[in-house]
Amino acid sequence: MTDSLPVPDSPDTPAVPPPPPVHWFADVLASDGRVVRLRPIIAEDAQRLQQFHAALSDRTRYLRYFGPYPRISVKDLYRTTHVDYHDRVGLVVELGEQIIAVGRYELLDRPGRCAAEVAFVVADEHQGRGLGSILLEHLAGSAAENKIETFVAEVLAENITMVTVFREAGYQVERSRDGSVLHLEFAIDPTEALVSVRDARERASEARSVGNLLAPGSVAVIGATPTPGRVGGVVLANLLSGVFQGPVYPVNPNRRSVRGVRAYPTVRDIPDEVDLALVAVPAAAIGSVLDDCMAKGVKGLVVLTAGFAETGPEGLAAERDLVAAARGHGMRVVGPSALGIANTDPEVSLNATLATILPARGRIGFFCQSGPLGAAILGEAAARNLGLSTFVSAGNRADVSGNDLLQYWDTAPDTDVILLYLESFGNPRKFSRIARRVARTKPIVAVSSGRLAARAQPTGDMDRSIVRDLFAQAGIVQVDSISELFDCAALLGYQPLPAGGRLAVISNSTALSWLAVAAARGEGLAVGDPMNLGPQATPGAFLDALVAALRSDETDSVIVVFAPPVPLPMAGFADAIRAAISAVPDAGKPVLTTFVAEEGIPNLLAERGPGGAAVRGSIPSYPDPERAARALARVRRYAEWRTKPVSAVVRPEGMDTEAARVLVNEWMGEAGERWLTDLETVRLLDCYGIDVVTFREVRTAEEAVEAAEALGYPVAAKATGEIWRRRPDLSGVRLDLWRPEAVRQAYRDLVEICGDPVLHVQQMAPTGVGCILRVQDDPSFGSVIEFGLSGLIIELLGDRAYRALPLTEDESVALIDAPRAAALLSGTPASPRVDKAALVELAQRISALFDDLPELRELSCEPVLASPTSAAILYARVRIGPEPSRFDVGPRRLA
Numbered sequence: 001m002t003d004s005l006p007v008p009d010s011p012d013t014p015a016v017p018p019p020p021p022v023h024w025f026a027d028v029l030a031s032d033g034r035v036v037r038l039r040p041i042i043a044e045d046a047q048r049l050q051q052f053h054a055a056l057s058d059r060t061r062y063l064r065y066f067g068p069y070p071r072i073s074v075k076d077l078y079r080t081t082h083v084d085y086h087d088r089v090g091l092v093v094e095l096g097e098q099i100i101a102v103g104r105y106e107l108l109d110r111p112g113r114c115a116a117e118v119a120f121v122v123a124d125e126h127q128g129r130g131l132g133s134i135l136l137e138h139l140a141g142s143a144a145e146n147k148i149e150t151f152v153a154e155v156l157a158e159n160i161t162m163v164t165v166f167r168e169a170g171y172q173v174e175r176s177r178d179g180s181v182l183h184l185e186f187a188i189d190p191t192e193a194l195v196s197v198r199d200a201r202e203r204a205s206e207a208r209s210v211g212n213l214l215a216p217g218s219v220a221v222i223g224a225t226p227t228p229g230r231v232g233g234v235v236l237a238n239l240l241s242g243v244f245q246g247p248v249y250p251v252n253p254n255r256r257s258v259r260g261v262r263a264y265p266t267v268r269d270i271p272d273e274v275d276l277a278l279v280a281v282p283a284a285a286i287g288s289v290l291d292d293c294m295a296k297g298v299k300g301l302v303v304l305t306a307g308f309a310e311t312g313p314e315g316l317a318a319e320r321d322l323v324a325a326a327r328g329h330g331m332r333v334v335g336p337s338a339l340g341i342a343n344t345d346p347e348v349s350l351n352a353t354l355a356t357i358l359p360a361r362g363r364i365g366f367f368c369q370s371g372p373l374g375a376a377i378l379g380e381a382a383a384r385n386l387g388l389s390t391f392v393s394a395g396n397r398a399d400v401s402g403n404d405l406l407q408y409w410d411t412a413p414d415t416d417v418i419l420l421y422l423e424s425f426g427n428p429r430k431f432s433r434i435a436r437r438v439a440r441t442k443p444i445v446a447v448s449s450g451r452l453a454a455r456a457q458p459t460g461d462m463d464r465s466i467v468r469d470l471f472a473q474a475g476i477v478q479v480d481s482i483s484e485l486f487d488c489a490a491l492l493g494y495q496p497l498p499a500g501g502r503l504a505v506i507s508n509s510t511a512l513s514w515l516a517v518a519a520a521r522g523e524g525l526a527v528g529d530p531m532n533l534g535p536q537a538t539p540g541a542f543l544d545a546l547v548a549a550l551r552s553d554e555t556d557s558v559i560v561v562f563a564p565p566v567p568l569p570m571a572g573f574a575d576a577i578r579a580a581i582s583a584v585p586d587a588g589k590p591v592l593t594t595f596v597a598e599e600g601i602p603n604l605l606a607e608r609g610p611g612g613a614a615v616r617g618s619i620p621s622y623p624d625p626e627r628a629a630r631a632l633a634r635v636r637r638y639a640e641w642r643t644k645p646v647s648a649v650v651r652p653e654g655m656d657t658e659a660a661r662v663l664v665n666e667w668m669g670e671a672g673e674r675w676l677t678d679l680e681t682v683r684l685l686d687c688y689g690i691d692v693v694t695f696r697e698v699r700t701a702e703e704a705v706e707a708a709e710a711l712g713y714p715v716a717a718k719a720t721g722e723i724w725r726r727r728p729d730l731s732g733v734r735l736d737l738w739r740p741e742a743v744r745q746a747y748r749d750l751v752e753i754c755g756d757p758v759l760h761v762q763q764m765a766p767t768g769v770g771c772i773l774r775v776q777d778d779p780s781f782g783s784v785i786e787f788g789l790s791g792l793i794i795e796l797l798g799d800r801a802y803r804a805l806p807l808t809e810d811e812s813v814a815l816i817d818a819p820r821a822a823a824l825l826s827g828t829p830a831s832p833r834v835d836k837a838a839l840v841e842l843a844q845r846i847s848a849l850f851d852d853l854p855e856l857r858e859l860s861c862e863p864v865l866a867s868p869t870s871a872a873i874l875y876a877r878v879r880i881g882p883e884p885s886r887f888d889v890g891p892r893r894l895a
């Protein structure tokens with residue numbers, strides 16, 4: 001088709017278009033939760049674009065082109081497909097090999113303003129899926145890259161759908177009318193409103209996408225077999241025994257039926273629609289199975305098969321090909337190497353897992369990666385009598401991730417508590433953003449696995465500190481084991497949140513009661529002497545004591561320890577505890593027990609709902625009071641975080657982002673990834689109002705004297721080698737130099753010690769407390785800022801605080817106060833209080849710097865002297881490099 005097209009119609013139509021920008025290719029979720037592929041248009045699209053246009057209804061063509069226009073002209077076809085990806089850009093949305101939507105913009109010849117006209121059209125059968133909004137979002141992203149500031153659109157006034165797309169996109173749209181045509185104009189800067197709209201659409205589409213997987217209307221089991229020990233046999237048996245509410249289609253080319261259910265040779269042969277396919281065939285056979293699923297229009301895949309990324313580079317390549325092909329045909333993928341998915345909703349009853357035990361219906365959602373671990377998790381949840389709403393084991397997490405499940409559970413009405421077992425993050429910045437929002441209404445409890453910690457830093461202690469601080473920043477209840485995960489879940493899922501940290505302990509065992517008190521105090525809870533009822537305590541004594549504690553204004557939560565010295569009937573004591581809670585229905589205080597060392601929700605302490613499952617109001621029990629205290633303390637910290645008002649990200653005044661971008665682009669173009677020189681670092685930081693104490697770089701003694709004269713005495717002379725900068729105790733610095741001869745002598749001494757003629761002569765800073773501020777790329781969490789006091793001993797002790805960027809106002813204050821040694825900043829008998837506000841502002845400026853310039857990979861300000869009047873940076877270093885591929889900015893896209 002392209003061979004028959006005429007020569008360019010004007011000088012701005014390239015005969016040979018440049019290669020399309022690779023980073024404009026994207027898999028995106030439509031509003032119905034299914035995947036579409038978006039990419040730049042290319043010259044070879046001409047024939048398919050013509051077919052797309054011909055298939056449009058007369059009404060759609062009229063609304064787009066203001067007239068019938070039954071056949072796209074050769075001239076327009078050429079101009080649409082031959083673009084320069086700068087002044088003229090075209091994007092197409094595909095499903096399989098079919099173009100289903102087209103969007104484009106073209107630069108306008110308008111003096112004084114960089115504006116482009118934008119337009120798009122969607123195939124009739126795909127209208128209503130949000131594809132216009134997706135195209136507009138990605139066109140705006142590419143336009144912003146090309147320094148275009150404004151979009152203009154001409155729309156028929158009767159085209160309500162198109163007007164709605166522009167109006168609901170989050171832009172401030174100016175409109176005027178010329179007869180039947182509306183003229184729309186809007187700036188494409190990513191305002192707060194625009195980002196909010198983008199995030200809301202992303203949240204809705206990702207939630208819908210997961211919902212499609214967890215509530216399918218029909219399921220095919222590919223590789224189904226009657227053999228009990230085979231993957232296809234286990235998952236089919238679980239589906240059938242779980243009484244799935246839709247049809248189940250076994251797929252096995254060698255059998256007419258499996259377990260009494262008619263089987264089909266391939267998915268294509270199934271006469272009805274298939275929403276979800278469970279794949280249980282060897283990895284080598286996945287290709288043909290995938291072709292069948294794509295041809296059938298299956299909506300989602302759960303790949304139980306192993307043998308992909310975990311086997312090495314070839315397996316990883318095969319896994320990526322699998323996901324790319326599935327997404328290209330609108331499907332999402334759970335796995336490979338997944339344990340499966342489950343939904344206990346009676347209207348679904350989906351047990352598409354390899355686990356033989358599935359917990360009862362409950363209001364807890366669970367996500368994990370490891371398949372074998374997932375089976376153990378489900379077994380332990382069932383043993384503890386904890387009910388789940390939905391469960392996903394994502395295996396290699398090639399597509400569906402924990403972020404997707406957080407988006408789903410955020411608005412899922414049947415889920416109150418979210419449990420995560422995390423081994424890695426696909427997009428750490430996005431995870432932090434979503435978790436902060438979700439945790440405001442639904443508690444998130446996460447196990448940070450050893451694998452996750454090991455990815456962060458070389459030393460285990462620092463790993464745990466990073467995980468602890470960043471999870472706490474996002475409001476996540478962080479635990480170290482599956483047992484602790486369920487300890488917290490039993491409390492969060494069935495009891496109210498504590499309003500404060502005041503605890504009452506009621507017990508019939510002196511030893512166990514003091515054990516509870518000691519554990520609670522060690523966790524920071526306020527607890528007085530326990531109420532010891534003695535070993536002969538009756539059910540009535542427990543009832544009276546618990547009622548009194550629940551009515552007390554001095555109590556926020558209660559731990560009841562019941563450990564009879566001899567075997568006794570338990571029912572009376574359990575009834576007494578439940579009756580006491582019923583007697584004070586408005587107390588709103590959590591009650592935890594150590595009820596004869598049972599674990600989870602004992603049957604005697606459970607409140608029953610429909611189907612006999614334990615519901616909210618059930619009383620959790622722990623094997624010992626220490627575990628009860630630890631769970632309560634973690635939940636208390638979460639409750640405190642949740643009551644704090646949401647803080648906004650702070651951007652101090654006096655920052656020149658554009659000047660900084662120019663510098664970074666220039667340096668990246670010269671050498672790519674590298675450490676900036678000291679002088680380059682000063683120039684960059686100065687753009688953000690971050691001042692390094694003034695210095696001069698010198699190479700002779702006389703230059704040193706000249707620098708001192710220019711700076712003004714007293715000055716400091718410093719060696720510039722890395723070891724000397726970080727260790728002033730190694731004699732690499734001379735302070736308080738008041739005379740020229742002192743400067744000359746200091747220069748000669750330092751050159752002799754370090755062997756490098758390049759020194760810094762620097763103004764003396766006010767005496768203060770040495771601190772450090774660093775930012776680095778953490779492989780698990782993205783850009784992380786670190787704060788602590790400087791000094792070898794403090795560094796060895798690991799007394800550092802960490803936060804993910806960007807920082808809100810409250811987080812920047814909390815960062816400075818977090819290290820244990822930060823008390824020194826508030827003043828001691830031997831030293832005055834420092835200007836902590838200056839440290840807070842410095843952290844905020846650094847946060848803004850990294851938020852604006854993704855090419856910044858690392859920064860170190862060390863030392864920073866915090867004095868009563870300032871926070872003076874004595875030395876700073878910055879490393880730049882290519883922007884991370886999964887930076888959570890710009891138009892929506894799947895990782």
